Amino acid sequence: MPIIKSSFKPAWWLPNAHLQTLWSTFFRHIPDITLNTNRLTLPDNDFLDISVSTNIADEKDNKPIVLILHGLEGSIDSPYAKPLINTLVNAGYGVYFMHFRGCSGEINKSARSYHSGETGDLQFVVDYLTKKHQCKLSTIIGFSLGGNVLLKWLGEQGEQATTLSAVAVSVPFKLADAAKRMEKGFSKVYQRHLISRLQKKYHDKFSHINSPLSIDIKKQNTFYQFDDQVTAPLHHFKSAEDYYLRCSSRQFVKKICIPTLILHATDDPFMFPNTAPSEDELSKNVQLELSSSGGHVGFVAGKYPWKAKYWVDIRVLEWLKETLK
Incomplete structure (x- = not known):
């Protein structure tokens, strides 16, 4: 259409x-x-x-x-x-x-x-x-x-x-474009809000079970960083780029x-x-x-x-x- x-x-x-x-x-x-x-x-x-x-x-x-x-x-x-x-x-x-x-x-x-x-x-x-x-x-x-x-x-x-x-x-x-866009201008405010929620959820979960990742969650402050260091390895993607490519x-x-x-x-x-x-x-x-x-x-x-x-x-x-x- x-x-x-x-x-x-x-x-x-x-x-x-x-x-x-x-x-x-x-x-x-x-x-x-x-x-x-x-x-x-x-x-x-x-x-x-x-x-x-x-x-x-x-x-x-x-x-x-x-x-x-x-x-x-x-x-x-x-x-x-x-x-x-x-x-x-x-x-x-x-x-x-x-x-x-x-x-x-x-x-x-x-x-x-x-x-x-x-x-x-x-x-x-x-x-x-x-x-x-x-x-x-x-x-x-x-x-x-x-x-x-x-x-x-x-x-x-x-x-x-x-x-x-x-x-x-x-x-x-x-998804790669969205991650880049969220690092620009006022969109950083949305990114900060959402990433803080994801960080808290990560912290709350892995306070009760062992995390398979060796990362400092507080340093994953952009969508790209979070997806590369958290989303990708937890869900069997090679990297953020691999995740974005396969899931867009x-x-x-x-x-x-x-x-x-x-x-x-x-x-x-x-x-x-x-x-x-x-x-x-x-x-x-x-x-x-x-x-x-x-x-x-x-x-x-x-x-x-x-x-x-x-x-x-x-x-x-x-x-x-x-x-x-």
């Missing part, structure tokens, strides 16, 4: 990428919704947790099923999570929210964790859900890192992908065989303007909607701050109606 100009129109009161990116973290209203939690034991005896909307009664429930994947160090408490779940539930969908290993508030058991190309755990969860409900998922929605995992998985699966559609938002298609989703989008919507802003401060794939890199099943504004998982519209509209949620519902009718 051709690259399409997005219908998103940014709020005039959030005129730049950083304001778009940060608004939801500080000001978005988070609905008070009740969710159940399922803990899944993985093949290596580790675990991950899935939050489940309460409108899924049992295995025979015939609601269309949606699976959501979060971004780096995200969780059910990420500002986009509960609002989107609430929107989907009100529209009649049953929703599962997958936490990557160690992201549900409890450190995972094994030394390894999760990363931008970890499709094995996603496959395990999808297999679990399709077996439980005896049908393909209606859609999988991935944000940022979760979007990269999703697109990579879709490309790997090809025609075997057990979902009817997909949506990926603010994807770091080229841009090389996989050509192989996607199910209807897939990608929402991306060229002013995303987590990557460069040319990070998104070109038209000749896209599968005929992929629709890339590009906006000149929106920031990273921002896309905030509306006339006034007290009447903010969150365009991603609106566009997701439109896409589901288009693809599942």
Whole structure:
């Protein structure tokens, strides 16, 4: 499919990428919704947790099923999570929210964790859900890192992908580029925040079990350093370069065989303007909607701050109606 100009129109009161990116973290209203939690034991005896909307009664429930994947160090408490779940539930969908290993508030058991190309755990969860409900998922929605995992998985699966559609938002298609971008300008603030969380998680985990690495975690202060000294060796990559090369989703989008919507802003401060794939890199099943504004998982519209509209949620519902009718 051709690259399409997005219908998103940014709020005039959030005129730049950083304001778009940060608004939801500080000001978005988070609905008070009740969710159940399922803990899944993985093949290596580790675990991950899935939050489940309460409108899924049992295995025979015939609601269309949606699976959501979060971004780096995200969780059910990420500002986009509960609002989107609430929107989907009100529209009649049953929703599962997958936490990557160690992201549900409890450190995972094994030394390894999760990363931008970890499709094995996603496959395990999808297999679990399709077996439980005896049908393909209606859609999988991935944000940022979760979007990269999703697109990579879709490309790997090809025609075997057990979902009817997909949506990926603010994807770091080229991981090496994203790592470089995060070392520039105000983006260093995001990097510092995220790296500090990763360092704390590393410290907390290896205060209880022995670390296989001989490093000073406090010295791994950029994404490249962390990925080279932590992510790569813990997940059997030769180096950060090897990890970035093998796990960047841009090389996989050509192989996607199910209807897939990608929402991306060229002013995303987590990557460069040319990070998104070109038209000749896209599968005929992929629709890339590009906006000149929106920031990273921002896309905030509306006339006034007290009447903010969150365009991603609106566009997701439109896409589901288009693809599942």
